[in-house]
Amino acid sequence: MVHLSVNVNKIATLRNSRGGNHPDLLYISKLILEAGAHGITVHPREDERHIKKKDVFDLKEFLLRYNKEKGLKIEYNMEGEPSSRFLDLVLSAKPDQATLVPVTPGEITSDHGFDLKKDSKELASYIRKIQDAGIRVSIFMETDLENLKLVKNTGADRVEFYTGPYAHAFDQSPEKGKNAFESFQKAAELLVSEKIGINAGHDLDHFNLPLFSRLPGLQEVSIGHRLMSYALEIGIEKAVKEYLKALN
Template identity: 45%
Template structure:
């Protein structure tokens, strides 16, 4: 069974899945007009190399992933029944429109990761806040689940917020790991890793699954998974695409899978 297929109640069934975010491939492609490099081809190479899924984060300004990419990739995933398609983004922007259309076309949509980014942000930089965001999230989460997709909420490592995430109907949380990556680079792991581990434990107690993402890399991924056991999925794009310039895309995916194996050992 693909580990991405587990829901929050299936906490320890399988190891950590690797979902590759192909946003940066689209960003490079968009600097020209001939469709090179191909986002679908990149995703295919990742899946052939063993990736468990593909992630995209389309934004309203279409600076990287564009609507046709979402549908093209969903079509690709239809031919890979063992892998999953994860669309992430702000549900108050364009995310839900794209999710509805994917399902309306009969294409696979396995997970929606809801992220509270603003239109102006270059990248995500914080998780949802509770109780502030609770009321407006409830109907959106219900709609995504009615579409047949799992809901993951992008969250800071705050153990006390896990009960609230479960109360609004989420299946999983995605731990926002930029603070971990910065601490790792500075040799300060002991200042941040306990909060991530405790947040994961709090999520399990609430029946939530645990994902993680943002600035995870070949350097820091194994240590994160060793320190935060039970992570069901990591979504990695920026560092992975950067590493592909050195190793090639397929071998880079294999390197990340090796980090996952070592982290889960």
């Protein structure tokens, strides 16, 4: 089964736009989990434009209580740039997984993976420190095969594919989406051969997931923006269930 981790950044964005605690991040996260999601993802950026430092720890405590009450193992995934700021946050909050993502100052959202010819040495240092704390590490990557061959040098446990190109091709037509999927399939086969786990995320939705869920070795997808957009139409619980249906 491919796991669905729901990114709740957009809930925090809406809350922050007005101040106060509406919508309540923890309450909405509970609705998401009650609908069947397997995990919660946050990307606490330095400017705190959505997830704040306090949210990181509030969600950690909420998930600890939820898992204990339900007898489940809901995973907590934190995304962020390789920096001392994010490292300190990860080591303090101790999520189940840390996903390292390259960040360009001023960007609206993450829109590219690491270039390991430049980044592998620095990444390896951060990865070792995070893994030493018992936390699984994933790194955000595109599908270039030569670049992916360097993943093993970093020591990362998993790769999270940046799926924007696939999603945007699928938006144009399912046929174009199918063609774009082929590069992900070849990339996934390489990672599977090297025993590196596979996650994916960015603009995946209930239309393009049925095809993408066939990706060899796919273990988890992290989805926020499109799921939340769909939730405005049909409600958060129905949206999560639709995505789970499309995924599996």
